[in-house]
Amino acid sequence: MAANSVPRTAVAAWDKRWASEEGRADWLDPEPEIRALVPILRARGARAALDLGCGVGRHALFLAAEGFAVEAIDGSPVGIAEAGKAAAARGLTLGLREGSADALPFADAAFDYVLSWNVIYHGNQGDTARRLAEIWRVLKPGGLYQGTMLPTRNSNYGIGRRVAPDTFVNDASEERAHPHFYCDAGGLVALFAGFELLSLAQREHKQPGSWHWHIVAERRVA
Template identity: 65%
Template sequence: MAATAVEAWDERWATPEGRADWLVPHPAVAGLVPVLKARGAQHVLDLGCGVGRHALFFAEHGFAVEAIDGAAAGLDFACRDAAARDLRLSLRQADADTLPFSDESFDYVLSWNVIFHGTMGDVGRRLAEIWRVLKPGGLFQGTMLSKRDVQFGRGRAIAPDTFIRGSDPKAHPHFYCDLAGLAVLFAGFELLSLTQEEQRRPGSWHWHILVERR
């Protein structure tokens, strides 16, 4: 597991201030519900669910939801929020590198701002796991960091296109890619939609990706 990334998020999820920006579903994710319904999707995995904003949203819309994260504090908050809203879903602590699910389990896997913490090899392994647990024709929606991001190239390079920012030796790695990198990483998928979006801060460029498992 990219342990340092999970540790940093675990600390953040433990406080109301840390959670504050991560409680409302992203419009691109919320907007996929009609598409999923039209395709007859039922089984959904939120990989790296954080405090559960998307997992609970999908449960609210009637999907059968599994949600995993490495950070216990986020799962704990999601569990309490689900109980308060009377929502049913499965939440468990697990690692994106070895998903605890059988092959071809899900119609849709979401991993929003998660899988890029690591090297290109780490990202490739996670995408192979996502491909494995998706049914043929299932959808993956997620984000990657773009080389257009203002942070690209800043900090300590630990592998090609992978940087650790700040002086904290435990700070977590970020992998950035361009179109050519995406083509390699997503070779097992059919591209349905790809945009570059600034998230939260100016210059914070992310790829927003929707693909179908071949």
């Protein structure tokens, strides 16, 4: 990809961003809500964790430092390489691999906790549903999922070309030149049919109007 070309997939866009120190700068500190879940994970006896779409590894590194056995996967080779460098610098052990959220290279019921922060909505509804099915498959029954989705209230909803229901591509924005899927509460509940939703809230991220669903959900036991 030429340095100044507009990336057309989420992974290409993030690969480009992860290559610069400036691009990585905002993605190095763990989110407070992920820190806050650690005592709950411990109380549930969780040990095996997956950071799906780990980026440059801020959460995978944090979880490994907290004593979890962490696997981390991302489609971006640059992200994986940066996470590997950071793990080595901190003396932390992580299972790191390049791969896709659409077909996870892990056994059924391998994890007590799957984290996927700002990842699974890069695509259309079908892509998001397939990734959630993969997350469900690799979680143990009763295991916890934590992650984000985009609500229709997000200020980018409806901007650009509609390429599928509730899915938009904005050619004028490097960050959104690939599809993003948005859903309302009803759509979200339907997508999480195999899970018990334990916590669901909308939070604004850095930009005004950048609302995200914040989700904690348990894989249903039966």
